Amino acid sequence: MIRKIFFSCLFLIGFFVARSQQTPEKFVQVTNYLLYLPDGYSQDTTVKWPLILFLHGSGESGHDLEKVKVHGPPMLVAQGKKLPFIIVSPQTPDPATGWEPNTLYWLLQDVKEKYRVDPDRVYLTGLSMGGFGSWTLAIKHPEEFAAVVPICAGGDTADIWKLRNMPVWGFHGAKDNVVPLARGQAMVDALRKYNPSTRFTIYPDADHNSWTVTYANDSLYQWLLAQKKFRYTRGTADPVILKACVGRYADEHRDSVQLFLAGDTLKATTHNETVELKPAAANLFYIVDTKPESLQFILNKHGKVEAFLFYGNTRLIFKKYQ
Known part of the structure; x- marks a missing residue:
């Protein structure tokens, strides 16, 4: 060994x-995904850009990419918001199987090969089922990401130590009756033993939808841009x-x-x-x-x-x- x-x-x-x-x-x-290239991407071909990998919730699963635009960064850019990231938003066909980390890993490798991605500024985020997927993928491949933002999600704490050097900012609604706050709190508490700087924002009046206010807050994107791969x-x-x-x-x-x-x-x-x-x-x-x-x-x-x-x-x- x-x-x-x-x-x-x-x-x-x-x-x-x-x-x-x-x-x-x-x-x-075959993995279908939405791709957003920021303004200026095609103007200077020497510049490498930060990337956000966004994982949707169970309700957006299927074979219609338009469903992926209903929440999070894909919704914001579809509405005309300008974000200084390459944004990759894949769609999983079956909510019963959730997010498969190996598929996401190889999708990420393919995107990094095809597009000018800054390898030191690759960020991972997701909501609900996508938040669970974010925890799982980050733990399996911590070498890939500069930061992770799981929203209203829990996971398996067994290997949480692998994120000891990872900037993490979790979000959860205190009144969430789909994924109880305790699930997110358990992940954060376990991680803080190895990574005391882990951030966790609890919205006292929010239910399961704690993602709308989170993704609408520009301070989240400013925080992401300040993070580089450890x-x-x-x-x-x-x-x-x-x-x-x-x-x-x-x-x-x-x-x-x-x-x-x-x-x-x-x-x-x-x-x-x-x-x-x-x-x-x-x-x-x-x-x-x-x-x-x-x-x-x-x-x-x-x-x-x-x-x-x-x-x-x-x-x-x-x-x-x-």
């Missing part, structure tokens, strides 16, 4: 080599901390990793493969600045390193035993 976690890039190289030996084929997934920033590690981190660690499955110093650089090795751990904060190290993988060292009451938390595709505790 640890080998897969720390050296996934090597597996990807092997995957693509193997893939190159296969017969080329094509699979097409990247780790390399700092300078305290030599005392570096030395304290050296040792062998193992997780509950007895997968182990050796941490050692090469000069003033902390490195991790397993199975004769090595990666550099770059300092971001006092006890926090990362591997690649654009990836979510990081190591948070845990100190005991005497200030000695006793373990580290590894955040990647999974969250693991590695205890120091040497």
Whole structure:
């Protein structure tokens, strides 16, 4: 397991080599969506634009894209409002199946390939069923988004830690009798343990329709534009901390990793493969600045390193035993 976690890039190289030996084929997934290009998009072909991926509620499902225009950003631009974003508003055919995150992920990749999207300013939002879809997609692919805005929605808190670096602003009506306020509150409370800056606006007199006032508020779009995709920033590690981190660690499955110093650089090795751990904060190290993988060292009451938390595709505790 640890080998897969720390050296996934090597597996990807092997995957693509193997893939190159296969017969080329094509699979097409049809997803209908509305596309809005902002004023000025065609005038300067060097400019990249922020993008909003909007997910509608269950009532707008089907095969008629006009239904998607009844709420949210698609409604606003259909009414003539100018927004400085590329806006992609897909339609799911069946409300019973909801939003499928893999389909949305590949739709997003296709849009980024076809249009001049700023990869550091991709935003995700949705209402009701689309709010649930927003939570799910953001948790599955936090590397894709600069911020997420779920409206009147809940979700699964099991992997909410994956949004620890994600700007999140949730909205809910206190009198919502379709998706109770407690569902949204539970997501926010769980996330704030990892991301204390998470925002949550509760409208005391609103019912399930808390989206109309939200999307009509220009401050939401100003807030979005102020958010950029999280990247780790390399700092300078305290030599005392570096030395304290050296040792062998193992997780509950007895997968182990050796941490050692090469000069003033902390490195991790397993199975004769090595990666550099770059300092971001006092006890926090990362591997690649654009990836979510990081190591948070845990100190005991005497200030000695006793373990580290590894955040990647999974969250693991590695205890120091040497």
